[in-house]
Every structure is written in C-alpha cells, then in structure tokens.
Amino acid sequence: MLAVSGLTFAFKRKPILADVSFTLADGQITGLVAPNGTGKTTLLRLLCGLLPISQAHVLVNGIDQQQKHTQFLKQLFFLESSSNLYPDLTVQDHLRYVKRVWQSPVDIGETVASLGMQSYAKTRIKRLSLGMKQHALLAMYIVSNAQTMLIDEPLNGLDPSSIQQFEAMFRQLREEGKTLLVSSHQMDSVGRVCDQVFFLKNQKLDVLPNDGQDMMAEYTKRFLTEAS
Numbered sequence: 001m002l003a004v005s006g007l008t009f010a011f012k013r014k015p016i017l018a019d020v021s022f023t024l025a026d027g028q029i030t031g032l033v034a035p036n037g038t039g040k041t042t043l044l045r046l047l048c049g050l051l052p053i054s055q056a057h058v059l060v061n062g063i064d065q066q067q068k069h070t071q072f073l074k075q076l077f078f079l080e081s082s083s084n085l086y087p088d089l090t091v092q093d094h095l096r097y098v099k100r101v102w103q104s105p106v107d108i109g110e111t112v113a114s115l116g117m118q119s120y121a122k123t124r125i126k127r128l129s130l131g132m133k134q135h136a137l138l139a140m141y142i143v144s145n146a147q148t149m150l151i152d153e154p155l156n157g158l159d160p161s162s163i164q165q166f167e168a169m170f171r172q173l174r175e176e177g178k179t180l181l182v183s184s185h186q187m188d189s190v191g192r193v194c195d196q197v198f199f200l201k202n203q204k205l206d207v208l209p210n211d212g213q214d215m216m217a218e219y220t221k222r223f224l225t226e227a228s
C-alpha cells in the first residue's frame with residue numbers, strides 16, 4: 001500500500017499540488033490523468049523522492065520515504081521514460097541490472113518472451129524504435145517485481161496490439177497484488193484497465209472509481225468544457 005498525506009509542491013511560482021492525500025491499495029491500478037504540463041510526472045517524481053516532499057509523508061507498506069529511504073526505494077520502481085535507458089547497453093543488460101539490484105526472482109527469459117521481445121533482447125537500446133524501447137521499459141518494471149510501480153505514460157508510441165499486450169500485463173501485475181499508478185492520455189485504455197482514476201486539477205486529485213463510465217466523457221467534463 002502507498003499512503004500519501006499532506007503533499008504540497010510548487011516550482012517557483014507554479015503551484016502543482018496543494019495538500020494532497022491519498023492511498024493506493026495493493027492489487028489496484030490507478031490512472032493518473034490531466035492535460036499536458038499539469039503535474040503528473042512531478043507527482044510521480046515526488047512519490048519516489050526525486051523531488052523534495054518537505055512536510056508531507058509518503059509511505060510504502062508503512063516504510064517512510066524520508067526516514068528509511070533505501071528500504072523504501074526497494075519497494076518501488078520508477079523510471080520516467082525510455083529516454084532514460086542507456087543507449088549502448090542491450091535490453092538484456094538493463095533487465096539483468098534490475099534483477100540484481102531489486103533482488104528479484106522474476107525470470108528474464110520468460111518476461112522477454114511474454115512481451116514478444118526475443119528478436120531484440122540482445123540489441124543495444126540506440127538501435128530500437130520508440131515502441132521497442134517502451135517494451136524494454138515495461139519489462140524492467142516486471143523484472144523488478146517491486147510492490148509499487150509508478151509508470152509514466154507507458155502507452156506512448158505503441159501500436160494497437162502492443163496496447164492490448166500492455167493492458168494484459170497491467171492486469172497480470174494487478175493479479176499478483178502489485179500497486180500501480182499509471183499516468184496516461186489514452187482515456188479508452190484508462191477505462192479498460194484502471195480500478196480508479198485520479199484527475200489532477202487545480203492542484204487537487206479528483207478521485208473517480210471506475211464503474212464503467214466513458215472516461216473520455218469524464219475527461220471532457222473536467223478539462224475540455226472550460227477550455228472551449
């Protein structure tokens with residue numbers, strides 16, 4: 001479980017979050033949705049300690065981000081984007097690194113096969129397409145076996161069958177009891193896989209349980225009607 005209380009953050013004069021509190025349960029997928037530049041990535045960075053949380057508390061399974069930082073980080077996986085991958089290392093190098101650091105029992109070969117990556121597992125990152133790099137990034141999350149996974153726009157650059165494949169992987173991680181917070185602009189996909197959605201608006205999170213609503217209509221209600 002991830003528990004956040006009293007999180008406030010601003011970049012100089014740009015407020016991003018105002019006294020935000022929430023919990024994410026194990027075995028749940030939460031979507032994080034907002035227009036470009038609102039603060040989704042900033043929230044994910046704050047949760048894992050890449051930006052200072054000042055007076056707030058962020059705990060994973062009761063372990064405090066600030067008091068037990070190393071132990072906290074072992075419970076969590078966040079790699080912001082596939083542009084953070086090492087260009088001269090292969091996909092397999094990245095997966096071996098994650099497996100070792102997170103002391104994970106997850107089998108690399110099985111993960112590669114389940115994502116259909118066999119043909120480029122030994123290829124350097126710099127020779128891969130965007131979609132292939134997105135697969136490599138998701139494979140790193142799976143191999144980490146971390147309890148909490150913060151995933152920033154994983155569906156960018158994916159073709160429809162890869163989107164289906166990623167959605168199946170998210171569901172599988174949910175079945176394994178993982179806690180997923182996934183930012184996305186793909187409202188149809190959010191509707192298909194998320195148990196609840198956080199709409200970030202006016203520095204607050206508007207929490208919507210997924211009861212099968214049309215998520216694009218929910219987005220429009222919150223963000224497009226006032227823009228038009």
Ligand SMILES: Nc1ncnc2c1ncn2[C@@H]1O[C@H](COP(=O)(O)OP(=O)(O)OP(=O)(O)O)[C@@H](O)[C@H]1O
Pocket residue numbers: 011014016034035036037038039040041042043
């Ligand atoms: N290091 C930084 N210094 C100053 N401002 C920043 C910094 N990083 C982000 N911002 C600003 O904070 C705001 C939120 O950015 P963030 O990247 O969190 O948005 P986002 O919701 O993830 O957007 P997108 O959907 O485009 O990825 C933006 O206005 C951005 O310009």
